Amino acid sequence: MRGELWGIAPQVSSDEGDLNPTETRLESGHADPIQYMVDCYRKIDSYQVTINSSQSNTLSYYFKRPGHVRIEFIQPFGGAVIIYDPDSKVARLWPLGYPHFPAFTLNPENRLIRNASGQRVDRSDFGALYQNVQTLQQHGKATLAESVSINGKNALHLIVEGLDNFSTAGVHRFQLWVDQSTVFPIKVSSHDVTGNILEVVEFEYLQINPTFPPDFFKQ
Numbered sequence: 001m002r003g004e005l006w007g008i009a010p011q012v013s014s015d016e017g018d019l020n021p022t023e024t025r026l027e028s029g030h031a032d033p034i035q036y037m038v039d040c041y042r043k044i045d046s047y048q049v050t051i052n053s054s055q056s057n058t059l060s061y062y063f064k065r066p067g068h069v070r071i072e073f074i075q076p077f078g079g080a081v082i083i084y085d086p087d088s089k090v091a092r093l094w095p096l097g098y099p100h101f102p103a104f105t106l107n108p109e110n111r112l113i114r115n116a117s118g119q120r121v122d123r124s125d126f127g128a129l130y131q132n133v134q135t136l137q138q139h140g141k142a143t144l145a146e147s148v149s150i151n152g153k154n155a156l157h158l159i160v161e162g163l164d165n166f167s168t169a170g171v172h173r174f175q176l177w178v179d180q181s182t183v184f185p186i187k188v189s190s191h192d193v194t195g196n197i198l199e200v201v202e203f204e205y206l207q208i209n210p211t212f213p214p215d216f217f218k219q
Helices: 033-042 126-138
Strands: 003-006 046-053 057-064 068-075 081-085 090-094 104-106 140-144 148-150 153-162 173-179 185-191 197-208
Touching (some): 033 126, 033 153, 126 140, 126 153, 126 173, 126 185, 153 185
Antiparallel strands (some): 003 140, 046 057, 046 197, 057 068, 068 081, 090 104, 148 153, 185 197
């Protein structure tokens, strides 16, 4: 199935509540699959995932509401750890691994802990991605391309593109390949207004609502 599904439209919120993502599916029949992804995401408490970026970054990413983030670098800077606390709004960096000396307290805007595209640790979760995607959607159009199989998973291929030269965070077009079972992206690519690829990110080994140790996000 291929075709434009939705264009500029208001966001619609759903009631909060418990959700087992393995009991739901993302189908092409949803009026707005992107909003459905957002609604499902709002109903989970935590997740962990391995992230592989075309910017030569591989890391283990952990998130717990209301915004706790832990990043463990695999490459480059193998062993380095960043923990962000939404209460203090600061991040702690352990270059040699947690909790080994030295450790640095940094503002999320600090360039030392922003990636090559400028992404901040306090805006690094799927929620921040969805916000950018929806902003682009509201100023453009979204299209459902052919469904594909990625690593044995059935995925919907969504393309969201701004009208004219509209961009958000430097991105004019997103392509998302979304696992129909978990309703989480498997792969995301971002493009500038000229069509050049800015970054390709792949997500593996996703776990939804894992139980973290009590001090896992302790700084």
